[in-house]
């Protein structure tokens with residue numbers, strides 16, 4: 094394993110752990126990357142960025158002011174983008190690689206607290222590609238790819254983020270001049286949140302209510318110039334700025350934006366789906382939801398990003414748990430490695446397994462996305478609802494579990510996990526944001542629930558819908574407990590079906606009592622969210638299972654065994670999270686729950702010798718981990734001490750506040 098970039102002496106506990114490992118970690122690294130060639134390519138991309146001296150920051154960014162952090166982030170962001178262009182030109186980076194370059198792997202190593210230009214690649218260009226006509230693409234795409242213009246995606250407003258039909262920004266068509274007039278009629282209509290909007294972007298895709306010939310047609314995307322291309326001064330009628338400090342992502346330059354009667358040409362409305370003709374006639378697309386396409390794309394890629402952040406936190410906490418000694422298990426024995434406490438294993442190992450589970454679901458979802466968008470291009474919309482429902486639930490479950498996972502793994506590192514230098518607090522700030530952006534998680538779960546209930550009510554034929562196929566026959570499955578993942582999947586499916594059926598019954602009962610359907614929906618929404626959540630978790634276990642079945646045909650026996658163990662652990666852990674529901678919706682007995690608990694404990698013990706090997710296989714360079722606790726060599730205490738020396742407070746023996754305040758205060762108390 095060559096993860097280490099710090100060639101210090103490796104901590105003996107980690108040497109010992111690595112010697113104990115029963116499988117070849119490199120084999121697993123290749124499997125996770127795809128194959129050996131892909132590992133090499135990834136490593137070469139990592140070196141290309143991480144070995145560049147210009148991309149290093151001397152002072153830890155935490156010690157910089159808000160303004161300095163931003164300026165340093167833009168400096169680096171430009172170098173990163175230039176390098177991305179170089180890779181593109183050499184054919185060494187495609188769309189897939191952006192996830193790594195901008196997301197939790199390389200992205201968070203290069204710009205620890207967020208990239209001010211991410212939205213350009215993640216939403217501005219994808220919206221042009223998905224929603225602009227061929228002519229519009231000819232005008233804008235090249236400029237955007239070559240970064241002659243920098244864009245963002247301005248949808249959310251001060252007053253509305255979730256309910257996008259309620260957005261208040263107005264674009265009124267003026268047939269006399271063949272222009273749209275953009276206006277922000279209220280304070281709540283100001284755009285609020287778009288990444289890079291504050292001081293970085295000079296263009297934006299703006300979502301606004303379209304009015305033509307006196308009629309409102311709902312929200313539509315417009316490409317709008319915000320700043321002069323030379324001076325970067327805001328254009329006339331554009332009110333723009335940054336929204337201020339946040340829990341995390343403090344270098345993403347989230348901004349606000351208001352319009353005071355700003356005129357843009359008719360051709361700046363993105364018209365691949367809907368059109369406004371020169372005389373103001375509105376031409377409608379086959380589905381109003383095609384405007385929401387960029388959001389689907391981002392939800393899809395976020396599932397992989399959630400897995401990546403979790404890998405990072407799992408690597409840090411597992412290595413730390415192997416070198417940290419504390420307390421005693423038996424009197425008079427040496428202090429054990431904290432990883433030997435079973436409660437500690439319970440904090441770490443299920444999240445190691447979750448990294449695999451999310452990665453496999455992310456791969457599945459990416460394929461579905463590519464297939465369905467291909468179909469949309471040829472006018473087939475049939476599979477869009479399933480893609481929407483699957484991307485909503487997988488984004489919601491993966492971001493929620495990754496956030497909980499990072500926090501659990503931080504707690505697993507005790508006091509040192511609270512240090513910024515562990516990189517766990519910053520990682521949490523990045524991951525918890527995912528639960529809100531690109532669709533707040535509860536709202537997304539309700540979207541999936543809407544799909545599930547519709548299928549259930551209409552008795553839709555589900556044979557061609559992979560995520561819901563199980564609904565056909567799982568309500569009455571009552572197979573007795575078996576110690577297999579297949580049994581767990583079947584029990585989870587039965588539970589999910591039971592919960593969907595119950596929520597549906599409660600809606601119907603409420604409607605029968607006279608409630609409007611919408612009120613009945615709202616009053617049943619706690620159950621609906623829970624049903625969608627278990628449906629999502631069931632699908633993740635199922636996908637993990639089918640992936641491991643396929644992979645085992647190509648792996649060594651040793652690796653195959655470990656993959657099966659982590660699959661089992663993820664499955665058992667997941668079902669034990671729903672013990673109450675299992676007892677309600679299946680024939681599982683409390684005795685079976687005891688058996689599941691015993692199985693969980695067996696698996697923790699089986700995985701224990703391979704825990705460090707598993708996280709080593711994630712092959713995260715020390716620069717990616719950026720953590721005093723997680724480095725390959727395990728020299729935790731030296732690193733903590735060295736990092737503390739970087740505090741500006743340690744640059745002088747006596748701080749001036751002593752003379753100014755402390756001393757007068759102390760003396761006056763004499």
Ligand SMILES: CCCCCCCCCCCCCC(=O)SCCNC(=O)CCNC(=O)[C@H](O)C(C)(C)COP(=O)(O)OP(=O)(O)OC[C@H]1O[C@@H](n2cnc3c(N)ncnc32)[C@H](O)[C@@H]1OP(=O)(O)O
Pocket residue numbers: 191192193195196197211215246248249254255256257258288382385386388389391394395398477478481529530531532533536540543544547
């Ligand atoms: C490369 C990457 C690296 C990683 C770096 C990452 C950094 C990322 C940085 C990112 C920074 C963050 C950037 C940001 O944050 S950008 C801002 C993101 N904002 C949001 O995500 C807003 C969330 N809200 C919505 O999406 C909608 O308003 C919802 C969906 C809630 C309701 O909407 P609406 O009120 O209109 O709908 P309805 O409820 O009446 O339902 C009506 C029908 O429509 C169907 N429907 C709804 N939606 C879709 C859809 N999408 N495709 C297909 N169909 C859809 C629905 O099933 C229903 O169908 P039916 O039942 O009638 O048949």
Ligand SMILES: Cc1cc2nc3c(=O)[nH]c(=O)nc-3n(C[C@H](O)[C@H](O)[C@H](O)COP(=O)(O)OP(=O)(O)OC[C@H]3O[C@@H](n4cnc5c(N)ncnc54)[C@H](O)[C@@H]3O)c2cc1C
Pocket residue numbers: 212246247248249252253254255256285286287288342347526529530531532533535536539
């Ligand atoms: C870090 C970050 C970056 C962002 N970047 C961008 C960007 O680049 N571009 C952009 O346009 N936007 C961006 N956003 C905005 C983001 O997409 C929204 O914040 C998000 O969609 C949630 O909307 P909201 O803030 O209006 O929350 P709200 O909808 O007000 O949510 C508040 C609460 O109300 C509940 N709620 C709302 N509606 C319902 C409902 N129908 N049923 C049940 N409960 C409901 C929610 O569950 C939640 O508990 C960003 C946000 C963050 C945090």
